[in-house]
Amino acid sequence: MRYVSTRGGMPPQPFTSILIEGLAPDGGLVVPDRYPRLTTQDLARMRHLGYQDLAFEILSRYIDDIAPADLKSIIARTYTVATFGSEEITPLATLEPGLHLLRLANGPTLAFKDIALQLLGNLFEHVLAKEGATLNILGATSGDTGSSAEYAMRGKRGISVFMLSPRGRMTAFQTAQMYALSEPNIFNIAIEGVFDDCQDIVKKIAGDREFKRRWRLGAVNSINWARVAAQVVYYFKAYFAATRNEEEAVAFAVPSGNFGNILAGHVARQMGLPIRRLIVATNENDVLDEFFRTGRYMARDFAKVVATSSPSMDISKASNFERLVFDLADRDPATVLALWDQLDREGGFDVSGTPLAAKLRTSSFVSGRSTHADRITTIRSIAEKHRVVVDPHTADGIKVGLANREPGVPLICVETALPVKFAQTIAEALGREPERPRAYIGLEELPQRCAVLGVDADAVKAYIAEHALA
Numbered sequence: 001m002r003y004v005s006t007r008g009g010m011p012p013q014p015f016t017s018i019l020i021e022g023l024a025p026d027g028g029l030v031v032p033d034r035y036p037r038l039t040t041q042d043l044a045r046m047r048h049l050g051y052q053d054l055a056f057e058i059l060s061r062y063i064d065d066i067a068p069a070d071l072k073s074i075i076a077r078t079y080t081v082a083t084f085g086s087e088e089i090t091p092l093a094t095l096e097p098g099l100h101l102l103r104l105a106n107g108p109t110l111a112f113k114d115i116a117l118q119l120l121g122n123l124f125e126h127v128l129a130k131e132g133a134t135l136n137i138l139g140a141t142s143g144d145t146g147s148s149a150e151y152a153m154r155g156k157r158g159i160s161v162f163m164l165s166p167r168g169r170m171t172a173f174q175t176a177q178m179y180a181l182s183e184p185n186i187f188n189i190a191i192e193g194v195f196d197d198c199q200d201i202v203k204k205i206a207g208d209r210e211f212k213r214r215w216r217l218g219a220v221n222s223i224n225w226a227r228v229a230a231q232v233v234y235y236f237k238a239y240f241a242a243t244r245n246e247e248e249a250v251a252f253a254v255p256s257g258n259f260g261n262i263l264a265g266h267v268a269r270q271m272g273l274p275i276r277r278l279i280v281a282t283n284e285n286d287v288l289d290e291f292f293r294t295g296r297y298m299a300r301d302f303a304k305v306v307a308t309s310s311p312s313m314d315i316s317k318a319s320n321f322e323r324l325v326f327d328l329a330d331r332d333p334a335t336v337l338a339l340w341d342q343l344d345r346e347g348g349f350d351v352s353g354t355p356l357a358a359k360l361r362t363s364s365f366v367s368g369r370s371t372h373a374d375r376i377t378t379i380r381s382i383a384e385k386h387r388v389v390v391d392p393h394t395a396d397g398i399k400v401g402l403a404n405r406e407p408g409v410p411l412i413c414v415e416t417a418l419p420v421k422f423a424q425t426i427a428e429a430l431g432r433e434p435e436r437p438r439a440y441i442g443l444e445e446l447p448q449r450c451a452v453l454g455v456d457a458d459a460v461k462a463y464i465a466e467h468a469l470a
């Protein structure tokens, strides 16, 4: 397997060369040069595998330059009952016949991002050790991604994490999750500003090539290909759990922001998994819903992104979306290059009336949008009908999923976080606090530590230079 750029400007690379950086040197995204196809016989054979064996079957097709025995042991160390709470890792709960909840949020930070990032942490450690290299990860977070990344990298040899967060602007739970980590390779930097300030600082520092090279700075953002590959596994696992044989097809409803999660569903479908529909659910920040309905992709101004009660889906543009467009364009880099050039110049593009729109119509994607009121109603009705409390993001997915449900096709709604992370919205919907998993009782009382800095890229640079791995 070799990896190429969606914009055509990168010589084919093996997996370990693209592991750390999802962005190609030409500004495109790294993608596999083809999707391995599985036959019905392959699927039938994979149906009864446990999570680890299934993960190896799928990941070894994308990761073929790590020795199989090493990859097996990385997977075995990653997907454990201790880390994910059950043998199934991503259990499927049936709400009613034909309606399922895919539980992806039982990892250490109670969000689906753990499934990919826990693997990434072990892959990074392995590859860096082989190369005798070190890596300093720099990132900005408004809550979920930062904690997932820190829990994945804590205690890892050869890796340090510098995570910027807006001081006093995360929930008490999210703050405690991050700032209570005591591993010496985790550096939380609270910035006296908002999330956009944090992100600007990261961009500024990453734009200083000399500094970036000197300190071997890297990122773990959602365009990382290994994250997408890790997520492909649970689409297979859920399909097998919801069906009896390979004749059956299913639909997935996915709460979407940067398009990483549902892109993995698209990849699974390209590999031959019988998926009839991939249902994209957005919140009020509906840049993706607009595209799938109209063919128009209009990135939003930062100022136009509204803060919602499903905050992990508050995006101005969907960073992984370029990978889907590449496939819709029959993997023609020139088409992608032209569209993204137009996006840069004009802030958007419109593919309606082009061959791409025709391709889109025959693709499996449908979409919908959910609002705060929908979220509240859905959390309430699912709690009343099925005795299950879902988080606001998951509620967006269920709302849009049910609106696009087809009779006779099992609908799998993807759970992306546990309700305890968003207690305020749950209290608004149900009049009570969400249940807290036992391991998280007293989390906010643990001692916390972080550095506090102003909105000042030079101060952050100085901090990194003082604490980074050489």
Ligand SMILES: *Cc1c(COP(=O)(O)O)cnc(C)c1O
Pocket (backbone or CB within 6 Å): 111, 112, 113, 144, 145, 222, 255, 256, 257, 258, 259, 260, 261, 262, 312, 313, 393, 416, 417
């Ligand atoms: C990150 C996140 C999402 C959005 O996932 P994408 O892969 O960015 O589309 C949805 N829900 C929760 C809880 C998340 O943390």
